[in-house]
Amino acid sequence: MNHSSDNIMRDIKIFYSLTKKDLKLELRSLSTILITIVFAALIVVLFNIAFPFGVAQKSEIISIIIWVVFLFSSLIVSSGMIELDTKDNSLELILMYGIKSEIYFLSKSLSVFIILSVVQLTIFSLFYVLFQLSFQNPIIILVAILTNIGISSITVILGILSIRNNLNQNILSILVIPFTLPYLLGAVEVTNQLTQSGNINYVLNSIYALVAFDLIFLITGAILIGVYFKLEK
Amino acid sequence: MIKANNLSKSFNGNRIFSGIDLSIEKSTVLGVVGNNGSGKTTLLKIIAGLINSDTGSIKLNENIKLDFLGHENMLYQNFSISENIDFFSDISGFRISSESQDDIELALGLKNIVKKKISELSYGQRKKASMLRSLTSAPDLLVLDEPFSNLDSESTDSFITILKTLKKENKSFIISSNRKDIVGSISDDLLNMEDFNES
Numbered sequence: 001m002n003h004s005s006d007n008i009m010r011d012i013k014i015f016y017s018l019t020k021k022d023l024k025l026e027l028r029s030l031s032t033i034l035i036t037i038v039f040a041a042l043i044v045v046l047f048n049i050a051f052p053f054g055v056a057q058k059s060e061i062i063s064i065i066i067w068v069v070f071l072f073s074s075l076i077v078s079s080g081m082i083e084l085d086t087k088d089n090s091l092e093l094i095l096m097y098g099i100k101s102e103i104y105f106l107s108k109s110l111s112v113f114i115i116l117s118v119v120q121l122t123i124f125s126l127f128y129v130l131f132q133l134s135f136q137n138p139i140i141i142l143v144a145i146l147t148n149i150g151i152s153s154i155t156v157i158l159g160i161l162s163i164r165n166n167l168n169q170n171i172l173s174i175l176v177i178p179f180t181l182p183y184l185l186g187a188v189e190v191t192n193q194l195t196q197s198g199n200i201n202y203v204l205n206s207i208y209a210l211v212a213f214d215l216i217f218l219i220t221g222a223i224l225i226g227v228y229f230k231l232e233k
Numbered sequence: 234m235i236k237a238n239n240l241s242k243s244f245n246g247n248r249i250f251s252g253i254d255l256s257i258e259k260s261t262v263l264g265v266v267g268n269n270g271s272g273k274t275t276l277l278k279i280i281a282g283l284i285n286s287d288t289g290s291i292k293l294n295e296n297i298k299l300d301f302l303g304h305e306n307m308l309y310q311n312f313s314i315s316e317n318i319d320f321f322s323d324i325s326g327f328r329i330s331s332e333s334q335d336d337i338e339l340a341l342g343l344k345n346i347v348k349k350k351i352s353e354l355s356y357g358q359r360k361k362a363s364m365l366r367s368l369t370s371a372p373d374l375l376v377l378d379e380p381f382s383n384l385d386s387e388s389t390d391s392f393i394t395i396l397k398t399l400k401k402e403n404k405s406f407i408i409s410s411n412r413k414d415i416v417g418s419i420s421d422d423l424l425n426m427e428d429f430n431e432s
Contacts, residue, residue: 010326017323021309028311089305092283096301097325233285 014099015107022111025084032080036073036119041126043069048130062131063191067184069123070116071151075176077115078155081108086163101229102222105156109221112152120144137194139203146210147187153217154179160225183213234259234297234374234405235280239289242275249275250429251288257374257405262396264416265409267426273409274304274378276426280407281376298327300372302380306363310352314343314362317351318369329371337368340391356383364392368399375399377408381415393419 026032047065085091094104124144127133158175187210190203234257241251249272257263265273278284280291281301293299308317322328329337338344341361351359360383367375381389396406396419410416417423 014324017320021320025309025311084309088307088310089303090307090309092303093301093307093321094324096281096283099324
């Protein structure tokens with residue numbers, strides 16, 4: 001009993017150390033956050049110019065744009081966070097110390113989630129200012145968090161799988177689309193409903209689907225990364 | 234401490250080496266020599282558990298702490314030397330006493346720059362920083378891949394002195410190098426990779 005609780009405490013400590021390291025390195029350079037925010041802001045401004053106010057079905061289009069901008073921002077964040085460990089091969093040391101692959105995957109997903117939340121806040125603020133899009137319904141925050149968890153885990157899975165692939169990070173942007181399409185459709189639908197009617201009853205099923213997707217990607221990611229690291233040896 | 238039998242490795246169908254047997258006891262140094270491409274790094278990574286061999290097996294005594302120092306410095310560039318040591322100690326769960334760390338810092342000439350970021354250090358200083366990192370995890374067996382490359386003679390001498398001191402404290406080392414003269418002078422046994430390469 002004591003032995004297993006010691007192991008759990010050690011896993012929690014390692015998880016904390018890995019996440020703290022990622023965030024500390026990112027906050028020190030701010031390279032990934034700044035690049036992603038500039039990228040996202042540029043797209044939002046371009047769309048603002050491309051869609052004059054009063055265009056028919058503006059809010060439907062905006063709901064799609066929000067999540068597409070967010071998806072591609074997540075690719076930049078995920079690549080940047082994974083590169084922290086691969087640039088000077090620190091990942092080899094981390095694995096040599098016997099760190100569990102699922103702990104590594106979950107900590108990396110949490111780091112991406114936190115950085116992506118900052119980016120997400122910026123994107124939402126830009127949409128509020130430029131498109132007068134209302135985010136008054138607090139459920140939108142829940143949807144943003146659920147979508148963020150899923151996209152963080154998917155991009156981390158694909159990012160880790162492409163570390164030693166010859167196509168490297170270039171393949172990430174292609175692979176991520178089929179995986180996230182059903183996910184994004186749900187998020188777009190919920191955003192659409194909430195910004196228009198604000199009625200939660202219309203969106204409950206989509207929210208359940210987002211929760212299910214999150215669990216599926218977190219669990220399969222933890223298993224898949226373990227298998228991948230073993231095969232890569 | 235560690236025993237390996239019949240190790241072999243191929244990449245893309247090309248056999249790099251085969252039939253390697255080795256054994257390392259406490260307080261010994263095994264030198265691994267050979268030309269570039271002879272498979273020294275591959276062998277060391279197999280011993281460190283970073284990659285698998287195609288054939289053979291490695292048996293490590295229980296509770297043996299092993300650390301690896303590779304070609305790359307394996308350190309975070311935006312962290313200082315001490316932050317890197319703190320992070321890797323946290324995840325490995327091992328760390329030498331602060332007095333011992335002070336002694337190694339002094340011997341490697343890093344005492345006054347441990348708070349500097351890795352990206353601000355010269356190549357030689359980075360190499361010494363990664364040596365310090367590997368030594369602070371208190372390994373019983375330290376696997377060192379080309380530790381003397383691009384080091385000035387003063388740093389090489391101080392590193393050899395540290396290795397000899399640690400050897401007296403029952404530590405063991407596997408050291409690969411092109412420089413047979415240096416490795417030969419500190420090794421108890423030499424393994425020439427060319428004897429195991431496919432001709």
